[in-house]
Amino acid sequence: MKSDIILLGHGSGGKLSHQLLDEVILPRISGLSQRDQNDAAVLRHGGERLAFTTDSYVVDPIFFPGGNIGDLAINGTVNDLAMSGARPLAISVGLILEEGLPIIDLIKILDSMQHAANIAEVRIVAGDTKVVPRGKADKIFINTSGIGIFDHELEILGSGARVGDKVIINGTIGDHGMAILASREGLDLESDIRSDSAALNGLVETILKTGSEQVHVLRDPTRGGVATTLKEIALQSGVDITLSEEGLPVTPAVGGACAILGLDPLFVANEGKLLAIVGPEKAEAVRTAMRTHPAGRQATIIGEITGESAGKVFMRTAIGGLRAIEMLAGEQLPRIC
Amino acid sequence: MKSDIILLGHGSGGKLSHQLLDEVILPRISGLSQRDQNDAAVLRHGGERLAFTTDSYVVDPIFFPGGNIGDLAINGTVNDLAMSGARPLAISVGLILEEGLPIIDLIKILDSMQHAANIAEVRIVAGDTKVVPRGKADKIFINTSGIGIFDHELEILGSGARVGDKVIINGTIGDHGMAILASREGLDLESDIRSDSAALNGLVETILKTGSEQVHVLRDPTRGGVATTLKEIALQSGVDITLSEEGLPVTPAVGGACAILGLDPLFVANEGKLLAIVGPEKAEAVRTAMRTHPAGRQATIIGEITGESAGKVFMRTAIGGLRAIEMLAGEQLPRIC
Numbered sequence: 001m002k003s004d005i006i007l008l009g010h011g012s013g014g015k016l017s018h019q020l021l022d023e024v025i026l027p028r029i030s031g032l033s034q035r036d037q038n039d040a041a042v043l044r045h046g047g048e049r050l051a052f053t054t055d056s057y058v059v060d061p062i063f064f065p066g067g068n069i070g071d072l073a074i075n076g077t078v079n080d081l082a083m084s085g086a087r088p089l090a091i092s093v094g095l096i097l098e099e100g101l102p103i104i105d106l107i108k109i110l111d112s113m114q115h116a117a118n119i120a121e122v123r124i125v126a127g128d129t130k131v132v133p134r135g136k137a138d139k140i141f142i143n144t145s146g147i148g149i150f151d152h153e154l155e156i157l158g159s160g161a162r163v164g165d166k167v168i169i170n171g172t173i174g175d176h177g178m179a180i181l182a183s184r185e186g187l188d189l190e191s192d193i194r195s196d197s198a199a200l201n202g203l204v205e206t207i208l209k210t211g212s213e214q215v216h217v218l219r220d221p222t223r224g225g226v227a228t229t230l231k232e233i234a235l236q237s238g239v240d241i242t243l244s245e246e247g248l249p250v251t252p253a254v255g256g257a258c259a260i261l262g263l264d265p266l267f268v269a270n271e272g273k274l275l276a277i278v279g280p281e282k283a284e285a286v287r288t289a290m291r292t293h294p295a296g297r298q299a300t301i302i303g304e305i306t307g308e309s310a311g312k313v314f315m316r317t318a319i320g321g322l323r324a325i326e327m328l329a330g331e332q333l334p335r336i337c
Numbered sequence: 338m339k340s341d342i343i344l345l346g347h348g349s350g351g352k353l354s355h356q357l358l359d360e361v362i363l364p365r366i367s368g369l370s371q372r373d374q375n376d377a378a379v380l381r382h383g384g385e386r387l388a389f390t391t392d393s394y395v396v397d398p399i400f401f402p403g404g405n406i407g408d409l410a411i412n413g414t415v416n417d418l419a420m421s422g423a424r425p426l427a428i429s430v431g432l433i434l435e436e437g438l439p440i441i442d443l444i445k446i447l448d449s450m451q452h453a454a455n456i457a458e459v460r461i462v463a464g465d466t467k468v469v470p471r472g473k474a475d476k477i478f479i480n481t482s483g484i485g486i487f488d489h490e491l492e493i494l495g496s497g498a499r500v501g502d503k504v505i506i507n508g509t510i511g512d513h514g515m516a517i518l519a520s521r522e523g524l525d526l527e528s529d530i531r532s533d534s535a536a537l538n539g540l541v542e543t544i545l546k547t548g549s550e551q552v553h554v555l556r557d558p559t560r561g562g563v564a565t566t567l568k569e570i571a572l573q574s575g576v577d578i579t580l581s582e583e584g585l586p587v588t589p590a591v592g593g594a595c596a597i598l599g600l601d602p603l604f605v606a607n608e609g610k611l612l613a614i615v616g617p618e619k620a621e622a623v624r625t626a627m628r629t630h631p632a633g634r635q636a637t638i639i640g641e642i643t644g645e646s647a648g649k650v651f652m653r654t655a656i657g658g659l660r661a662i663e664m665l666a667g668e669q670l671p672r673i674c
Contacts, residue, residue, distance in 0.1 A: 006438040011468025020466065024440060028447040029430070031460035041462040043427055045486060046385060054429035054482055058467045058474075090380055092391035093366070094480045096433075101343040103361060110365040123368035125378040126482075128392045129357065131348025132672060136475040137395075143431045145391055145463075145482035149382060335469060 011335075013223025013269075014328025037236070038158050039219065040084035040148065051086035051148035053077060058141050060335040062109070064183040066176075066195030069142055070109035072271060072337060074116035074124075075199045076222070077144040082201040083218045083274065085156035085208065086148025091117065092126035094143035099134045109140065120199035122146070154208065160216035161237035165305040166283035168276045170203060170290055171196065171298040172249040173226050174265030176272070178257050180336050193253050198272030203295040207276055210289035214279035221273055222337055224328040227266040229275060230303075230313045231327045240307035242314045243325070247302045266315075267328045269336045277305065348672075350560025350606075351665025374573070375495050376556065377421035377485065388423035388485035390414060395478050397672040399446070401520040403513075403532030406479055407446035409608060409674060411453035411461075412536045413559070414481040419538040420555045420611065422493035422545065423485025428454065429463035431480035436471045446477065457536035459483070491545065497553035498574035502642040503620035505613045507540060507627055508533070508635040509586040510563050511602035513609070515594050517673050530590050535609030540632040544613055547626035551619035557611050559674055561665040564603040564650065566612060567640075568664045572648040579651045580640035580662070603652075604665045606673045614642070 001023050009016035026033040040053035057073040067075075074091065081088040093113065097106065117124050175196040182193055200220065208215055217237070221229035226248075234241050250258075250265050258265045272295065278286045283301060290296030306314070313325040338360050346353035363370040377390035392413050399406040411428065418425040430450065434443065454461050512533040519530055537557065545552055554574070558566035563585075571578050587595075587602050595602045609632065615623045620638060627633030643651070650662040 001440055004440050006434045006436055006440065006443065006468055008436050008468055008470060010434070011466065017466065024444060025447060025464065025466070028444065029451055029461050029464065031427075031454070031462045032464055041427070041429075043462065043484070045426065048383060048385075050387075050484070052427055052429060052463050052484060054431045054463050054480065055465045056431040056433050056467045056480060058433060058469050060473075089382065090368075090378070090389055092378075092389060092482050094391045094393040094431075094482070096393050096395060096478055097343045097347070099343055099345050103338055103341050103343065106343065107361060107365065110362060114366055117368070124366050125368045125380065126389050126391050127362065127366065127369050129348065129354065129362070130393045130395045130672075131343055131345055132395050132475060133345060135472065136397075137478075138469060138473040141433055141474075141478065143391065143393060143480035143482070145429050145431070145480070147380070147387070147389060147484060335467075 008334045009330045012328055014228050038084060039080040040086065042084060049150045051081050051084045053080040054143065054145040055080060056141060056143040057337055058335050059337050060138060061183055062139050064195055065179050065192060067197040068109055068112050069140060070112035071116035072197050073142040073144040074113050075197050075271060076337065077146040078120040078122055078199045078201050079220045081146050081148035082204040083220055085154050086150050088120060088122040088146055088148045088201055090123050090125045091144055091146045093124055094128045096137055096141040097131045098137040098139050099131055101139050120201055154213060156215060156218050158217055158219060158233050158236035161233055161239050161277045161305050162216060163239060163305050163308055164280045165216055165277045166280060166301045167241060167303040168278060168283065168287050169300055169302050170274055170296040172251050173270055173273060174250060174254045174258060174268035176270050177268035177333055177336055178254045181333055193257060196270055196272035198295055200274050200295055203290060203293045206289050206293045207286055211278050211282045211286040214282035215276060216279065217277035219275050221270050221275055223269050225267040225269055227325045228327045234313050235311040238309045238311060239305045240310050240312045241303055242306040242316055243303035245315055245317045247300055249298055249300050345671045346667045349665055351565050375421060376417040377423065379421060386487045388418050388421045390417040391480065391482040392417060393478060393480045394674055395672050396517065396674050397475060398520055399476050401532055402516050402529060404534040405446055405449050406477060407449035408453035409534050410479040410481040411450050412534050412608060413674065414483040415457040415459055415536045415538050416557045418483050418485035419541040420557055422491050423487050425457060425459040425483055425485045425538055427460050427462045428481055428483045430461055432466045433474055433478040434468045435474040435476050436468055438476050457538055491550060493552060493555050495554055495556060495570050495573035498570055498576050498614045498642050499553060500576060500642050500645055501617045502553055502614045503617060503638045504578060504640040505615060505620065505624050506637055506639050507611055507633040509588045510607055510610060511587060511591045511595060511605035513607050514605035514670055514673055515591045518670055530594060533607055533609035535632055537611050537632055540627060540630045543626050543630045544623055548615050548619045548623040551616035552613060553616065554614035555611055558607050560606050562604040562606055564662045565664045567650045571650050575646045575648060576642045577644035577647050577649045578640055579643040579653055582652055582654045584637055584639045586635055586637050
């Protein structure tokens with residue numbers, strides 16, 4: 001480790017996060033180092049498979065256009081389970097509250113959590129509440145952990161991408177990160193940019209029904225954005241991925257705000273998006289099926305797996321050039337989720 | 338709610354915590370309100386039962402005599418699973434790190450977590466790391482969630498206590514809370530008081546093997562101490578419980594420190610203790626069996642279930658009087674776990 005203290009960038013989801021994971025955490029926690037890094041762990045018990053995942057949410061601000069920390073936490077954990085191919089079964093909620101948090105804010109957040117759980121058809125079954133003195137936390141932090149079950153035999157893993165596969169995304173990129181940033185900084189970005197926070201388990205069901213064993217990878221591009229997530233998949237699968245700049249769906253509002261602020265939407269977090277990497281025979285059918293689902297209306301093929309073993313991600317630019325895409329390097333936007 | 342903001346006492350595990358739970362959280366989260374409040378939720382899937390639990394740890398200081406926040410978090414979640422009668426299978430770890438945390442401290446904590454997991458024979462299978470800016474958290478907070486499986490058909494619930502049952506504890510009370518307090522305040526308490534933080538799943542196995550269907554309740558008296566935990570059980574089971582003051586095991590060091598500070602060890606947190614409520618035919622056998630286990634060497638019968646339906650807890654004092662015991666009222670010791 002280059003630093004002997006924790007830096008904000010260690011929480012970015014990008015390069016520093018991976019360094020902390022690879023050099024400090026994985027060598028010490030044997031159960032984590034023994035498996036590929038996927039959104040959920042898959043446990044085997046009595047012939048059945050269970051998915052298990054955890055995420056803590058420290059987003060700032062706790063209320064933002066399109067959601068709040070509560071539904072974000074439910075959707076995020078539902079999505080991590082769904083990305084492993086599992087059907088979310090139960091969620092736990094661990095609250096860390098700062099002394100002085102208005103009870104009315106807590107109520108709004110809890111109501112959003114239950115509402116999000118209803119939409120995703122998952123039950124919140126276990127909870128815990130801790131309180132810390134003023135100045136020792138920031139309003140509220142939420143951990144959601146989840147258990148999922150498998151209704152099929154498919155193995156959806158980050159290491160599953162193969163040459164020729166297509167990369168499909170279910171809609172526009174960068175909305176969540178830019179909504180948080182605009183809301184935090186009080187930016188007046190003219191048009192409303194709203195978080196895309198949403199549960200994707202229904203969409204995953206549709207994808208698996210159509211694509212079946214041709215669905216090789218599912219991953220939600222949260223911290224670090226589409227670029228970092230694709231780089232992870234490229235490394236895990238030992239393949240190269242080439243994106244087409246023209247194909248990338250970005251709303252004019254997000255595109256404009258990113259341009260003004262010097263940010264690349266490819267690196268901005270999403271909370272209602274997934275990347276599906278699907279074999280060429282089924283890619284078109286999967287994209288078409290996705291478009292029948294409310295969470296997939298703008299599903300688009302944005303790239304493909306173009307080579308083996310190098311773990312590189314390229315962007316074919318609008319003018320025909322090819323540039324290499326790396327992981328997010330620093331802390332583009334801390335506390336995005 | 339009497340207060341419109343969160344108070345430190347809402348995290349005490351006592352009366353205010355129950356008020357927050359009953360008036361704010363449970364009415365809004367349907368999956369929590371539908372079940373008895375036990376240490377772990379029990380899910381049914383495909384004919385099998387699964388236990389699921391979550392806990393966040395915000396203890397201050399993060400290193401203390403007898404442990405640190407890392408092994409505390411593993412032991413606490415192992416124990417919550419064990420108290421439901423389940424065998425711990427897998428644990429997730431969610432880290433919230435404050436910018437500036439020395440990496441060397443993180444390493445010590447992670448090593449302790451893996452060590453505690455090894456002792457408890459449980460695997461850490463899923464993890465997440467978030468970082469918040471300096472002053473927005475306090476060094477490190479840890480959430481551990483856990484999944485357990487059942488090797489038997491017994492139902493161990495807080496509502497299971499019956500008149501005539503004996504209350505057994507596996508050792509001395511108040512050690513964890515007093516170790517934290519002494520360490521936090523820099524008190525020179527002459528003798529070393531050490532946290533009792535320990536995994537109790539092995540001891541629970543011994544208890545269930547001997548007591549079988551006579552084991553009615555298992556509960557670890559953490560926040561709020563033995564008094565609050567027994568009051569919860571009395572209310573859930575609709576029984577009265579009478580303790581014998583003379584029978585309560587307290588080390589001279591903890592007893593002395595409590596006397597100096599005006600604290601009652603009955604309300605002080607434990608992290609390696611359990612209360613077993615066992616039918617009269619098997620209570621002696623269970624106590625004897627517990628004493629063969631390293632975590633139960635000082636197992637003692639400290640009281641019994643003396644009446645139905647009132648939900649009261651009494652203490653028979655050394656001079657023969659009877660006093661009522663209530664839940665912890667305020668925040669005796671914030672951030673004890």
